[in-house]
Amino acid sequence: MQYFEDILGQERACRLLMKTIENGNIHHAYLFTGPPGVGKFLTARAFARAILLQHDPATDIYLQQNMHPDLLVIEKREDKTKILIEQIIQELEPWLATRPYRADRRIVIIRDAHLLGLPAANALLKTLEEPPAYAIIILIADENTLTETILSRCQELRFSPLNEAAISNYLIKQGIDIETSRRHARLSQGSLQMAAALSQTEEEQDLWRLAGEIIRGLASGHEIEVFLAAEKMETNPAIISSMLEIILRDLLVYQASGNSELLLLPENLALIQDIPAVQTAAVQEALFTLHRLREWYKTSVNSRLININISYVVMDALK
Structure with a gap:
């Protein structure tokens, strides 16, 4: 057109x-x-x-x-x-x-x-x-x-989320290799903006490791983990908060289906299996709230304060 x-x-x-x-x-x-x-x-x-x-x-x-x-x-x-x-x-x-x-x-x-x-x-x-x-x-x-x-x-x-093929093809045209493009398209949840951000993040694996540590810590229920998580998130608040969202989504899907093939990130399986059963409604509410809180990174609100709020939301969902 x-x-x-x-x-x-x-x-x-x-x-x-x-x-x-x-x-x-x-x-x-x-x-x-x-x-x-x-x-x-x-x-x-x-x-x-x-x-x-x-x-x-x-x-x-x-x-x-x-x-x-x-x-x-x-x-x-x-x-x-x-x-x-x-x-x-x-x-x-x-x-x-x-x-x-x-x-x-x-x-x-x-x-x-x-x-x-x-x-x-x-x-x-x-x-x-x-x-x-x-x-x-x-x-x-x-x-x-x-x-x-x-x-x-x-x-x-x-406006709808973009399909994985469209995002993957776009990333390939930008010079990203095929395997990485497909992976980031899958993780982007339909957002070209997120796919591009992941592709420009050199330390992606380190950030996933941090996100996993944050989830394990918050799942313990100890309040000190909220502040430790907020500090870790400062490495890259927007990306890590999105990773937390993806892990919670995978947790919800796996506990409902038991099918690891439905995970956005198969590498999350071991982490998810270590987390005790959670209430579906609580995780769904957390995902909605987390999405809303992540919008505040676009504002002048202190990022650490946003991190703390996100950490409390995730901890409550994992109780």
Whole structure:
């Protein structure tokens, strides 16, 4: 599909967006939801590019410099944990109040919209209720946690986890050997972002060893292990926390099925067999909470504090 040829594994979403462009039936607000690392932002950029190109043939020149006058990207500031109301009132609203400069539309992409603080979300709602005729607002969220009033004013488009073959083929094209590409595609749980991070981690085996030590320690139930785990996680918090998630997932699958062939990482078998039986509901809740806590690594919150919270969650699940 023209405009979306670089988007991996999201053919359905791209077809729907392409159809809206061809039909001239573009909505004023979209919500792209789905797991992190599956191409939501890339798709939003491609969609914006396709729209802008209709009336501005020089769009690509401006986009390459990240300075197209009719495209604005709003994201959480590095030193903050939320998208602030000032970003909506002082940046988005005045920008949208100005008519398009080169194209016939002005497009706003809000990254990590699930990090909108309540005041910012309420301010955004006013814009969504009465947008300028030329405005298009694209919200990107890893989780569908926005208020119902915002959801009702957006056309939602769900993005799926990528399949292993698509991720593996991508990694191979990047020069990663076939065996490693397949392994990282399997471990990525559908996230190209995670697969790429694993492939760029030279000390992967050392990190798996640390993750195993953390699980064994937390399974003991001794509270001191929470703080030891938090310290170990500082080596690479984002990767190790993802590894903990994979081990818990494998634990759940193996205790339910007894089939080691279903493990994402067969090397986890010995570790999993050493852990006493756990409650399925507790591990499922821990996986959900762990996923939510890992989002905080994107913010300015101290990583060790996040590690401690994750460690408590894992310990409680292994009781």
